[in-house]
Amino acid sequence: MxxxxxxxxxxxxxxxxxxxxxxxxxxxxxxxxxxxxxxxxxxxxxxxxxxxHPAVVDAIREQSARGVHLASEFTRDRARQVLQPLLAHAPQGISAAWMRDLTGSTANECAVRIAQKATGRAEVISLFLSHHGQTLYTTGLSGNAFRRAAFPAGPATGVKMPAPYCHRCFYAQSYPDCGLLCAERLADFVEFASSGSVAAVIVEPVLGNGGNVVPPPGYFERLREICDQHGILIIADEVQTGLGRLGTVFGSTTVGLRPDIITLAKGLGGIGVPVGAVLMREELDVLDSYEHSFTSGANPLALAAAEATIRVITDxxxxxxxxxxxxxxxxxxxxxxxxxxxxxxxxxxxxxxxxxxxxxxxxxxxxxxxxxxxxxxxxxxxxxxxxxxxxxxxxxxxxxxxxxxxxxxxxxxxxxxxxxxxxxxxxxxxx
Ligand SMILES: Cc1ncc(COP(=O)(O)O)c(C=O)c1O
CATH class of the missing domain: 3.90.1150.10 (Aspartate Aminotransferase, domain 1)
Incomplete structure (x- = not known):
């Protein structure tokens, strides 16, 4: 062109x-x-x-004439309505939604807070090569040291375990003869490496920044079984894979992942409007609004952009x-x-x-x-x-x-x- x-x-x-x-x-x-x-x-x-995209441009243009900011007491109900159409496409059991974030990083922190409050446990296990954000906490949660190196106050957060990266397997195994060792080992990390108080495991359906790593068939199913045995929740970080990226509204449904909590950001704004959301099983809707809120969370522009985007992508x-x-x-x-x-x-x-x-x-x-x-x-x-x-x-x-x-x-x-x-x-x- x-x-x-x-x-x-x-x-x-x-x-x-x-x-x-x-x-x-x-x-x-x-x-x-x-x-x-x-x-x-x-x-x-x-x-x-x-x-x-004209649908999103028109929606935010129209909304900006009616107000760029409204306090959350005036946008709370609309936020629920905006996210409602997503729930019809969500993995089994996901039936509640929150929209208080503008970034994937804080959406992931919201998910961690939910998991901690619901389970009464502290720790979150994440994968080598994962990326979950750039706040102090999510930099610690992400599975690579280079973004932490300059910040002594930002140590690694929680236990990390090898990712299902078959092309360069951390265990030097080959699929399927490996018996999905990378999932199987979760029980050992909980038993021997964790604090003994594990609230959740956080995973990306496809590891994005880690090198577009697609887990092998059966990986997420086995992870789910082990988490169930230990009462551990699964957070699906769908900041990259959500909103149609894998050809389905949620990437989890494409890769066989059955999460308890899902985080969205990036694509939710359609043309780059900052907005994040967290979806969860009904019984995990445990946060009081004062426990996770930001000045511009669920602002009217973000809502307008998300609404228009969801309409296009769920078609x-x-x-x-x-x-x-x-x-x-x-x-x-x-x-x-x-x-x-x-x-x-x-x-x-x-x-x-x-x-x-x-x-x-x-x-x-x-x-x-x-x-x-x-x-x-x-x-x-x-x-x-x-x-x-x-x-x-x-x-x-x-x-x-x-x-x-x-x-x-x-x-x-x-x-x-x-x-x-x-x-x-x-x-x-x-x-
Ligand atoms: C999988 C994943 N989670 C979380 C984040 C953090 O999102 P944000 O940059 O909006 O805070 C990113 C950003 O690249 C991401 O790729």
């Missing part, structure tokens, strides 16, 4: 503009100098409807189309992966994919991932992002859910050219 095309009104109303030096338009970020970048990663994974035809496009995207990426000597695995589901880059000896190649992303940006005008956690050698591909067939094809064509160029130049991995 040329930048001149960007200035024209498009038939589906994609012409609305965001403020600031750069602007977003559908799947495109246009820089001040007119350079048009095709965004293959949905902003910060938070614009599932593209940068300016059955919309979701079927996401699944269809996701299958096309995945098949094409797998083809690229097979053809490229840089790629050791392509994994994902729905519209959430990652390419793991490795050296000829099989070791992780983060330099090559960075180089592919640089070449894609500078020579193909394609926005990609690396996994920041673990080895940093996964290139993430997660276009907005509204991507049309030609945009999906364009993303994979540009990525293919970037891979070929880096491979021919010997990459940065000593090839």
């Amino acid at each position: 040329t930048s001149s095309v960007l200035h024209e009104a498009l038939p589906n109303g994609r012409e609305a503009r965001s403020s600031g030096s750069a602007r977003g338009l559908g799947l495109t970020v246009e820089l001040e100098d007119g350079t048009a970048l095709l965004d293959a990663v949905s902003g910060t994974f938070n614009v599932p409807l593209g940068y300016n 059955a035809a919309f979701l079927a189309d996401v699944r269809r496009k996701g299958a096309v995207l995945g098949a094409r990426l797998r083809q690229l992966g097979r053809a490229s000597g840089l790629v050791s695995e392509v994994r994902g589901t729905g519209m959430m994919w990652g390419l793991e880059l490795s050296r000829p000896d099989g070791s992780p190649a983060p330099e090559t991932a960075r180089e592919v992303i640089r070449v894609a940006r500078e020579e193909e005008r394609l926005i990609l992002r690396p996994s920041r956690y673990g080895f940093g050698n996964v290139v993430k591909v997660r276009p907005a859910l509204i991507a049309d067939d030609s945009e999906v094809a364009d993303i994979t064509a540009r990525l293919e050219r970037a891979l070929i160029r880096v491979e021919r130049s010997g990459g940065k991995a000593g090839r």
Whole structure:
């Protein structure tokens, strides 16, 4: 798409503009100098409807004329109504909803508070490579030390256990002969490593920042059984996987996860409007409002954006189309992966994919991932992002859910050219 095309009104109303030096338009970020970048990663994974979907733009425009702020006593009921349509699509047993957060980090803290208050227990177990936020608590909860290193006051929070990362199994096992050791070991961590007072396990249906790690079949089912045996709740952090990303409203239903509490943020605002929510089993609706609230929680703009987004994303035809496009995207990426000597695995589901880059000896190649992303940006005008956690050698591909067939094809064509160029130049991995 040329930048001149960007200035024209498009038939589906994609012409609305965001403020600031750069602007977003559908799947495109246009820089001040007119350079048009095709965004293959949905902003910060938070614009599932593209940068300016008319349904959300109109809703927040209309709402802003009627008030940007109202105290929560005036928005509480509306917040429940807004989230109601999600409950029809939620995993079994999830029937209550809260909307008091603007970020995924505090939504996860809300979930932890619920789990602690409901169980009377303290600790939360999380996974290696997980990301649950950037507050002091959720940085401690996340399964990587690099964001904690500079902050002596922010130690790791709770026990971490190995993630179901089959491509580089922490136990050096192979699925299915491993007997799902990574799930099985939970009982040992509870018994031998925890404080003895474990309220919950927090998991992402697909580990996003950890490298687009899709747990193997049976993993979440086994985790559920062990948690049930120990009276431990499961929190599904659906900040990345929620709202249609995997082709279903909740990622949990795609991967066989039956959580007690679900957190949402990112995609819930449709075009990047900050909003978070927490859904739970009815009996876990235990928090008094004073126990978790923020000045701008459930503000009218967030409610308007979430309402419009939920209306678009819960539409059955919309979701079927996401699944269809996701299958096309995945098949094409797998083809690229097979053809490229840089790629050791392509994994994902729905519209959430990652390419793991490795050296000829099989070791992780983060330099090559960075180089592919640089070449894609500078020579193909394609926005990609690396996994920041673990080895940093996964290139993430997660276009907005509204991507049309030609945009999906364009993303994979540009990525293919970037891979070929880096491979021919010997990459940065000593090839
Ligand atoms: C899975 C997951 N949980 C939580 C968060 C934190 O969300 P926020 O940045 O809105 O606080 C993120 C952000 O990247 C995330 O990917």
